[in-house]
Structure formats: structure tokens, C-alpha cells
Amino acid sequence: MSARLPPERRQELAARLRSARLRVTTPRLIILDALLRVGGHRSVEDVLRHLQREGIRLPRATVYNVIRSLVSSGLVMVADVGPGRMLVESAERWHHHFVCRECGSVIDVPCAVGAKPCLEPDLPGAEVEEAQIIWRGVCPRCVAARAEGGLDARDQETLSRPTGGSI
């Protein structure tokens, strides 16, 4: 498969994997690299397409496997922002999401606390690992578009790509 990663990058990623007690494998390096390079959130299919564009073909099952292991070791996070919309992203900075019900875009919102369990549930005896907040409403762009005299907000059609990188 020959992951096209510079040696030092490869070393850095491998170190991350090892420190998370994960074996260093090529698919893991590739996917971790892709998720770290892109700041924002991506669907799994986005990741697949991205890799394909770079000439790397990984089975979907592998991508899901890798993501699962990365998630369970805390290197990346997933957010469910709607049915069939599992978003994957680097967990370097904990954050939350705003989902626009008009254009469907998902916007990252920084976590006020910054650390992982930023809220405590009223649930005695539970071990809380993380708290994710999903806001729903109308995003600033759609609000503005509406204010500008009924412009159709759906012009944007950037569904879930507003933080877009190249992935």
C-alpha cells in the first residue's frame, strides 16, 4: 500500500499510536494523518473519498475498524449529529457542534471548558467520560440570508462542509 508519508511524520504518528497503546499499522497511520491534517469534521465516506483521491484504497470495514480503535483510545472523537451522520475528527481540542436545520451544515463550537467531561449529569454512580452538546437551530449564514429579503438559504448547499479542508 505504501503510505505516502514523510518519515518524520510517520514517526510522530507512530509515537501517538504507541502512546495510546495501539499497534502501528499502515491504515492507522494513513487515517490518523488524514484526520489530523484536516481541522474539521468529516463523515466516514468523506474520509474514504479523500483517500481515494490520493490513490489510496482502503476497505470501508477497515476504515470503520481503525476509527473505532482510534476513538476508544481517545485520539479522535465522533459526533452523531443526525441519523446516518457520524462525524469523525481529531480530538485535540474538545468541542461541540451546531447543526443548522435550514442548510444542514455542521459548525464546530469550542468547548467553554476545553477538557472532556465539561458537564456533569445528574446521575449518581455513573462514570462520565465525555459530554457532547449538539445545538440545533439556524446558523448565522442562514439567518443573514433570511434577513436579506427571503433569499433562499439553500443556495449554500455546503452540507457539512463549512469548516472544509481538502479531505
Place this chain on the structure above:
Amino acid sequence: MSARLPPERRQELAARLRSARLRVTTPRLIILDALLRVGGHRSVEDVLRHLQREGIRLPRATVYNVIRSLVSSGLVMVADVGPGRMLVESAERWHHHFVCRECGSVIDVPCAVGAKPCLEPDLPGAEVEEAQIIWRGVCPRCVAARAEGGLDARDQETLSRPTGGSI
């Protein structure tokens, strides 16, 4: 189809629909009734099975349609607690969810503030309609089971039925 609803119940539900500016139709009455009778959250398939057990057969697409209209009018709420796990429940009391990563159960957590948007995102210009919090971690039962000397927490196998009613 003959919804088996007592007249006064039917009246009450119809009034609710009307006050939400929704047409009063049999599927809507049936589904709203089911969701209100059960306190907790249900997957769409749960709702379908429940209705089937009562001898009512509704197409899945209809259930999804009805739920969508009920949600958009604020009568019920949905929560995405994981991939392919859309939960539907009455929106009478706004609340949040705790998902156990061991047994998979979903536990309702009351909203700290009580009003709907209990948190404000740092996103100027956006219109926030609701905020949903999902906690992930280990639920009290699994914590207890673990403490009791390595009992396999998976005994419970009550996946998403801990608040269980009969639906």
C-alpha cells in the same frame, strides 16, 4: 385501521395536534398516543413493533413522516445517541441522555435548567432552538457490576430498554 382510542383521549390528542397546527389524522393520533403513554425513549422500530403487537400496522415511511411532523412542531423530540439509534420521545419535559459504553443502555437525564436551551453556544448570529447533551461513560449499574468482582456487565443485555415501558 380503526384506532382503538377512547373518545376523550382522542379529543385530547386531537387538540394537541390542532394547537400545533397539524392536521388530525389517524396515524398521528396513534403514534402520538403511543409516545405519550410511554415515558421513556423508543427507537422507531420499537414504535413499529409496539403498534404491531396492538394489531396496528403502519408503513415505516408513515411512522417516519409522522415523527418528522411531530418533531418539527415540537410535540416530540428525537435524540441521536449513536449511529442508527434515533430515539423518539415525548417532548413534555426536555431532557438529555447518558449512553453507557458497556451495556449500551440509554438513560434519561433531567435538564439541569428545565428550560429548553440550557446552554448557549459561542456562535454569534445563530438562532438556537435547542441544545441536547449526550454523556458517554459507564452507567451506575455497570459500575456496580464491575465493583462486585468482575461480574460480566453484559449480563444485562437490556440495550436501550432501561426506562422500559411496554412499547
Place this chain on the structure above:
DNA sequence: CCGTTCTCTTGACACTGTCCAAGAAGAGCT
């Protein structure tokens, strides 16, 4: 009662995520 508008129904479909079994590859040990 009539027409308009919305909703339901039906079936098929697409998308997402998972499972399985065989083989390959990483990690630790000698």
C-alpha cells in the same frame, strides 16, 4: 358539499455501519 391541500400508503431504494473468516502483519521474546 366541493375543491384545495396536505397526508398516507406502497414499494423500492440508498446509505451506513457491521459481521465473518482467512490471511497478513506487528510486537515481544529468545
Place this chain on the structure above:
DNA sequence: AGCTCTTCTTGGACAGTGTCAAGAGAACGG
């Protein structure tokens, strides 16, 4: 290095979920 154990990857198939489209039917307002 070589061996062995363990884990991971692969590929295909599969299942669960949610959506779409078109026609038939029902509800609302006059």
C-alpha cells in the same frame, strides 16, 4: 534474526435505518 502469539486488515456479503416518489385518500375552509 527467527519464532510465536496476538492483533489487524481485507473483501464480500449482510442488516438496519432512513428516504424517495407517485398515486390514492382524507382533512380542512368556505
